[in-house]
Amino acid sequence: MEIKVIKDILGANDQIAGKNRQLFDSNQVFVVNxxxxxxxxxxxxxxxTIKRLRGKTxxxxxxxxxxxxxxxxxxxxxxxxxxxxxxxxxxHLDASMTASALGDLPLNDIDLLLIENVGNLVCPAExxxxxxxxxxxASTPEGxxxxxxxxxxxxxxxxxxxxxxxxxxxxxxxxDAFTQTIQGINQKVKIFPVSCTTGEGIxxxxxxxxxxxxxx
Amino acid sequence: xxxxxITQSMLDLVLKQAEEAGAEKVGKINLVIGEMTGVVxxxxxxxxxxxxxxxxxxxxxxxxxxxxxxxxxQNCHKEFELGEFDWTCPHCQSNNIxxxxxxxxxxxxxxxx
Numbered sequence: 063m064e065i066k067v068i069k070d071i072l073g074a075n076d077q078i079a080g081k082n083r084q085l086f087d088s089n090q091v092f093v094v095n096x097x098x099x100x101x102x103x104x105x106x107x108x109x110x111t112i113k114r115l116r117g118k119t120x121x122x123x124x125x126x127x128x129x130x131x132x133x134x135x136x137x138x139x140x141x142x143x144x145x146x147x148x149x150x151x152x153x154h155l156d157a158s159m160t161a162s163a164l165g166d167l168p169l170n171d172i173d174l175l176l177i178e179n180v181g182n183l184v185c186p187a188e189x190x191x192x193x194x195x196x197x198x199x200a201s202t203p204e205g206x207x208x209x210x211x212x213x214x215x216x217x218x219x220x221x222x223x224x225x226x227x228x229x230x231x232x233x234x235x236x237x238d239a240f241t242q243t244i245q246g247i248n249q250k251v252k253i254f255p256v257s258c259t260t261g262e263g264i265x266x267x268x269x270x271x272x273x274x275x276x277x278x
Numbered sequence: 279x280x281x282x283x284i285t286q287s288m289l290d291l292v293l294k295q296a297e298e299a300g301a302e303k304v305g306k307i308n309l310v311i312g313e314m315t316g317v318v319x320x321x322x323x324x325x326x327x328x329x330x331x332x333x334x335x336x337x338x339x340x341x342x343x344x345x346x347x348x349x350x351x352q353n354c355h356k357e358f359e360l361g362e363f364d365w366t367c368p369h370c371q372s373n374n375i376x377x378x379x380x381x382x383x384x385x386x387x388x389x390x391x
Contacts, residue, residue, distance in 0.1 A: 074291070213360075
C-alpha cells in the first residue's frame with residue numbers, strides 16, 4: 063500500500079523554531095543567526111557589533127561550537143550575557159539545541175540576541191532556529207567564488223558582510239563581481255563590506271541593524 | 279555532514295506516518311531532494327541503514343528523486359537550469375534571476391505492508 067506523505071523532512075525542526083520565535087516575540091527580542099565558514103570572523107563581528115551598541119540596546123549572545131568555550135569566554139569579557147552551546151559533533155545549530163540554551167539567558171533584559179552558528183557554509187542554511195534575520199559573513203581570503211559553491215547559504219542570507227576588506231590589496235577578490243553574483247540570486251540581500259581590524263563599514267552595518275530592529 | 283540530522287528527522291516522520299496507517303513494515307520511501315540542499319543520497323542511505331535497525335523501516339528501499347536547481351529570469355521570464363559557475367540567463371544574459379527549484383527536501387510517499 064502506498065501512502066502519500068508530501069511532508070517536509072525538517073518540519074519537526076521548523077515547528078520548534080516557531081516555538082522559539084514565539085518566546086522571542088513575547089520577550090521582544092530581535093534575533094540574528096550569524097553564519098559563516100570557520101575563521102571568517104563571526105566572533106570578531108559580534109564583538110565589534112556589541113561595542114558599537116553599548117548604551118543603545120541590550121545585547122545577549124549564544125555561541126554555537128562543536129566543542130570548547132573559547133568564544134564564549136572572549137564574548138564574556140564584553141560584559142554581556144552569553145551562553146555556550148557545544149553541539150558535540152553536529153555541524154550546525156538546530157531549533158531544539160537553541161531552545162535548550164534559552165533558559166540560561168535573561169530574555170527579559172535582552173533586546174538583541176546574536177546567535178553564532180557553527181562554522182560551516184552548508185548545514186546551517188537548512189535549519190531555522192527562530193531567528194528574525196540570517197547574516198552571512200564571507201571573508202575576502204575565502205575567495206569570491208563562494209556563492210557558486212554554497213548557493214543555498216547565499217540565497218537564504220538577509221545580510222552578507224564581506225569581512226577583512228583591509229586585506230583586499232593582497233588578494234584577488236573582486237568585490238563588485240562578488241556582490242553582483244549574490245544580488246543576482248538574492249534580490250532582498252543587504253551587503254556591507256567591513257573590516258573588524260580597521261573598523262571600516264561596521265558603523266554602516268550596525269546602523270542598518272538598529273533600523274531593522276526599529277531602533278534608529 | 280547534515281545528513282545525520284536530516285536522516286533521523288526523515289525516519290521519525292516515516293515511522294509516524296506508518297504507525298498512523300497501522301502498517302507493520304515500511305518497504306520503500308520515496309524522497310524528493312533538491313540539488314541546492316547539498317544532501318547526498320549515499321550519506322542518507324548510510325545513516326538510514328543503522329538508524330532504522332530494529333524499527334519497522336529497517337531494510338526499506340530509499341528512492342531519491344533529485345530536483346536540479348532551476349531559475350526564472352526576471353528579465354525575459356524564461357526558466358532554465360542553473361550552471362555550476364554561470365548564473366546568467368542563457369536566453370538574454372541577464373543575471374537577475376529567481377531560484378524556482380532545487381530547495382526541495384521532503385518525503386513524497388511511502389510503501390507499507
